Amino acid sequence: MKKMTCAAFAALLLASTNLSAVAQDHAGHGSHGNAGQAVVKAGPIAISGAFIRAMVPGAKVGGGYIKLDNKGGEADRLVAxxxxxxxxxxxxxxxxxxxxxxxxxxxxxxxxxxGGTVELKPGGMHLMFMDVIKPFKKGDTVPVTLQFQKAGTVDVTFKVGAAGASSMEHQH
Ligand SMILES: [Cu+2]
Structure with a gap:
C-alpha cells in the first residue's frame, strides 16, 4: 500500500513537472508575442508585423498597421x-x-x-485609434483585440515605432 502511494506520488510529481514545462513553453511564446515580432494566429489567419506610429505631441489619434495572411480555404473578414x-x-x-x-x-x-494576404500599411488601410488615452511613444506596446467574422477574436500586441516609420523592419 505504501509502495503504491509512493508510485502515485512520483507519477503526480512527473505529471506536474511536465505541466510546468508546458506552461513555461507557453509563457515563452507569450513573451515573443509581446515583442511584436512573432506571428499570432487566429484560426487559419496569420497576423504579423503589428506596429503603431508614435504620435506627435497634441495628436488625438494614432495609426496602426498589420499584415493579415489568410492561409485558410475560406474567405474571412476583419470586422472590428x-x-x-x-x-x-x-x-x-x-x-x-x-x-x-x-x-x-x-x-x-x-x-x-x-489564401490571400492583406497588408494594412501607411498610405493605405490602417487601424485608427481614436481618443487615445495616453499618447503612443516609441518603444511602447499596445494591446489590441482583433475580431474576425469567422476566426473569432485574438489579442495582438502592437509595438510603437518612430512617428514616420513605415514598418518595424524599415525604421530609420
Ligand atoms: Cu484613419
Whole structure:
C-alpha cells in the first residue's frame, strides 16, 4: 500500500513537472508575442508585423498597421478592433481624391480572401485609434483585440515605432 502511494506520488510529481514545462513553453511564446515580432494566429489567419506610429505631441489619434495572411480555404473578414489604450478603434482606408489624401472608415471591415494576404500599411488601410488615452511613444506596446467574422477574436500586441516609420523592419 505504501509502495503504491509512493508510485502515485512520483507519477503526480512527473505529471506536474511536465505541466510546468508546458506552461513555461507557453509563457515563452507569450513573451515573443509581446515583442511584436512573432506571428499570432487566429484560426487559419496569420497576423504579423503589428506596429503603431508614435504620435506627435497634441495628436488625438494614432495609426496602426498589420499584415493579415489568410492561409485558410475560406474567405474571412476583419470586422472590428478594440484596445484599452483608445476609446475607439476604427478600420480606415486612405485614398487619393483629386490629389487630396482622404481617409474613410471601412464600416464593413476588411475582406480577407482565401489564401490571400492583406497588408494594412501607411498610405493605405490602417487601424485608427481614436481618443487615445495616453499618447503612443516609441518603444511602447499596445494591446489590441482583433475580431474576425469567422476566426473569432485574438489579442495582438502592437509595438510603437518612430512617428514616420513605415514598418518595424524599415525604421530609420
Ligand atoms: Cu484613419
Amino acid at each position: 478592433a478594440t484596445s484599452p489604450a483608445a476609446k475607439r478603434v476604427e478600420i480606415h482606408e486612405m485614398t487619393m481624391e483629386n490629389d487630396v489624401m482622404k481617409m474613410r472608415q471601412l464600416k464593413d471591415g476588411i475582406d480577407l480572401p482565401a
